[in-house]
């Protein structure tokens with residue numbers, strides 16, 4: 001459809017909708033376009049300003065592009081091994097017996113465990129059973145030095 005602003009010889013203006021410009025021309029030539037006011041068939045298209053959609057030029061505030069933080073990749077899905085999980089009751093009982101044995105038969109050397117273990121290994125200290133605390137790196141070093149150590153989960157005593 002095409003919209004024409006029409007004007008008759010009497011300067012009446014009216015609107016007309018036509019299939020296309022050719023359609024209007026044919027109707028007008030045939031005298032079928034009549035002014036609705038005076039009935040005149042002498043109708044011509046008025047000059048029309050192009051219909052420009054008036055869009056408000058909205059200022060788009062261009063937000064400074066934040067560097068896209070890459071989302072942390074999800075942790076690899078997989079069954080968490082029970083290392084950090086609760087120790088089975090049977091194991092706890094065993095560890096409690098071992099702890100009792102260790103405490104009965106070994107000297108507690110606390111944080112000097114690694115040093116004491118080395119001294120005994122070098123023969124600088126009486127060979128005996130000791131127990132105490134050692135860091136992961138201490139334990140690793142002792143193993144590399146060929147010193148046998150056992151790491152026990154230190155469970156609470158059976159008697160509380």
Ligand SMILES: [Zn+2]
Pocket residue numbers: 008009010011012035036037038039040
């Ligand atoms: Zn007219």
